[in-house]
Amino acid sequence: xxxDPLSAxxxxxxxxxxxxxxxxxxxxxxxxxxxxxxxxxxxxxxxKHLKVLARAGLIxxxxxxxxxxxxxxAAALRPAADWIATYRRHWDESLDRxxxxxxxxxxxxxSDEPAS
Amino acid sequence: xxxDPLSAxxxxxxxxxxxxxxxxxxxxxxxxxxxxxxxxxxxxxxxKHLKVLARAGLIxxxxxxxxxxxxxxAAALRPAADWIATYRRHWDESLDRxxxxxxxxxxxxxSDEPAS
DNA sequence: GGCGTTATAAACCGATCAGTTATATATCCG
DNA sequence: CGGATATATAACTGATCGGTTTATAACGCC
Numbered sequence: 162x163x164x165d166p167l168s169a170x171x172x173x174x175x176x177x178x179x180x181x182x183x184x185x186x187x188x189x190x191x192x193x194x195x196x197x198x199x200x201x202x203x204x205x206x207x208x209k210h211l212k213v214l215a216r217a218g219l220i221x222x223x224x225x226x227x228x229x230x231x232x233x234x235a236a237a238l239r240p241a242a243d244w245i246a247t248y249r250r251h252w253d254e255s256l257d258r259x260x261x262x263x264x265x266x267x268x269x270x271x272s273d274e275p276a277s
Numbered sequence: 278x279x280x281d282p283l284s285a286x287x288x289x290x291x292x293x294x295x296x297x298x299x300x301x302x303x304x305x306x307x308x309x310x311x312x313x314x315x316x317x318x319x320x321x322x323x324x325k326h327l328k329v330l331a332r333a334g335l336i337x338x339x340x341x342x343x344x345x346x347x348x349x350x351a352a353a354l355r356p357a358a359d360w361i362a363t364y365r366r367h368w369d370e371s372l373d374r375x376x377x378x379x380x381x382x383x384x385x386x387x388s389d390e391p392a393s
Numbered sequence: 394g395g396c397g398t399t400a401t402a403a404a405c406c407g408a409t410c411a412g413t414t415a416t417a418t419a420t421c422c423g
Numbered sequence: 424c425g426g427a428t429a430t431a432t433a434a435c436t437g438a439t440c441g442g443t444t445t446a447t448a449a450c451g452c453c
Contacts, residue, residue: 175284
């Protein structure tokens with residue numbers, strides 16, 4: 162059972178190494194060796210990270226001689242950004258608190274009386 | 278070793294159940310029973326999800342009688358949104374391709390000659 | 394064809410995850 | 424106090440993760 166795409170993207174972003182790889186790819190395509198260099202992990206480990214990123218749609222791979230360069234596919238970040246954007250409205254804490262408080266009152270979750 | 282906060286947030290968002298819990302909490306605070314209801318999973322499982330969300334700073338818990346209501350802390354999403362926002366610039370594929378191509382040329386990654 | 398380079402695949406390992414059941418804790422009510 | 428309700432903790436399980444080492448495959452070059 163493949164995870165839904167949104168989960169795949171968030172899961173891919175949950176690893177610092179993978180985020181660093183994406184950052185690196187904003188400077189242009191790179192092959193596995195170049196990506197592995199700064200991380201003190203073995204090439205196979207990088208290869209696995211790339212597979213995760215590819216499954217999430219965040220990169221695509223090409224072929225150039227022995228090299229399989231990776232290219233960033235930033236468009237795959239859009240659904241994640243959209244999901245988070247729904248919460249922008251709640252970022253302002255005062256609005257948020259007010260909102261929640263009103264909701265709580267409405268649903269009878271709190272007494273609205275001073276505690277003890 | 279605690280994971281860095283950004284990883285904690287992305288990891289928390291990587292689970293559909295936890296995302297649904299956050300969505301539910303936009304409608305106001307809720308206790309564990311209310312959160313567990315729509316998901317056909319046991320209360321302890323929900324409790325664990327809430328612990329993950331709390332560790333990521335995405336919710337805070339209160340006390341009201343036997344109930345420990347959860348409140349959304351949307352501000353914790355900000356770093357994640359900011360991280361992703363850095364890639365907005367790359368979402369337009371034509372800009373992205375051009376960018377990457379120029380970078381590739383500059384770093385000598387591709388020949389810039391027609392293949393074969 | 395054979396060699397070096399680049400990258401993936403396979404097998405394995407310890408840690409963490411997401412869920413369960415069963416047990417404990419905390420709070421209210423009578 | 425004792426019982427009911429709401430939640431958390433403990434102990435366990437199967438699956439997945441992030442890494443390793445070893446072996447294998449694809450390509451370019453001589």
